[in-house]
Amino acid sequence: MTLHCQPERVEALVAQWRAESAEPICAYVYDLQALQQHVRWMRAALPDGCELYYAAKANPEAPVLQTVAPWVDGFEAASGGELRWLHEQQPAHPLLFGGPGKLDSELALAAALPDCTLHVESLGELARLASIADALGKPVPIFLRMNIAVPGIGDTRLMMGGKPTPFGMDEADLPQAVELLRRHPRLRLEGFHFHLMSHQRNAAMQLELVRAYLDIANRWKAAYGLDFAVVNAGGGFGVDYAEPAASFDWLQFCAGLRDVLQQHAHGLRLRFEPGRYVSVACGWYVMEVIDIKRSHGEYFAMARGGTHHFRTPPAQGHDHPFRILRGHRAPLIEHERVTLVGQLCTPKDVLARAQPVDALAPGDCLLFSLAGAYAWNISHQNFLMHPAPRMAFLEAAPVAQDTLAVRVA
Ligand SMILES: Cc1ncc(COP(=O)(O)O)c(C=O)c1O
Structure with a gap:
């Protein structure tokens, strides 16, 4: 299993809402139990010598951050706004701050x-930060942050x-x-950062990339006499929306990482900062069908809400x-x-x-899965002044302190 995404709890909540009101439903439902299960599973598979951060750009909702917090080493912010939010929400966790065009x-x-x-993206930014x-x-x-070409690793979308991109040096x-x-010793170089691609679904290829990152970082270490301890290999683990089981194979990747670390780390630690792969499966966007019609020979179902709440389908x-x-x-309609x-x-x-569809009628609900990442927060929410969707968070089980102790150890 690559993603934890079960509909039963969401369906139960929607059934309850239906019993309570006749108003057509439009909602995001986040299953925090599924999120907890998934991030724990990701963490448990990672070998020693690896760190896991959560890229909050995928979904910065406070309960999402709270749920992943016990299982991650910290959070990655990609803007001043995210940085402030993460500091406010998770003050005890280390933060990473990347992204181009920082003020x-x-x-x-x-x-x-x-x-x-800080992940420094350019020489200009480095000079400004040195003065600060x-x-x-x-x-x-x-x-x-370095933008390197690694031959033979292929492209993603x-x-x-x-x-050429605005990212990294x-x-x-x-x-x-x-x-x-050297001229500004207050800037302490702790490592190199690489995030060459998102939507990576090939675990073997990603292992090749990580190996290349470690090799080049070790080469730079020797060539420039640098002293640093970590390589941040970014995020980008891909999700197959049409066939979730074909998503990035985290277990295969983690198993391969052991060898990569043994042969290529030479004392360096590896850090990852995924977003989509962590939170995508916990979210559902629910729309109730209002009307069904035929137009020039094709059926359309109009449901409450739309891409102003859930931009993921057109974005992808x-x-x-x-x-x-x-x-x-x-x-x-039936079998249409x-x-x-x-x-x-x-x-x-x-x-x-x-x-x-086998059967559809007004009043039915469409439950869009894999809506927990780059969904609500990338949408043009104010277009047409429709109301916002309802937001619901299905609670996760409390985490026992002894489990946490095991994780931290
Ligand atoms: C620097 C950096 N790190 C991490 C991520 C998270 O990527 P993903 O959500 O694909 O894991 C991104 C995504 O744009 C990124 O640019």
């Missing part, structure tokens, strides 16, 4: 926080490196960066997986193909096109 005020905020490591660290008069831990910038670090350019929770009305749309006045408001 001086954001660099200063991160540098002043008690446990925040000197003025602050305290050591500032940093990683240099979302490449952040290995070609070229290897050719490294001599200048090292020189600047896919038909989002769903299940139907039937209501009480006799089917209006139907396009599932929302309430927006644009033909782009499509969540899944020409999907085969």
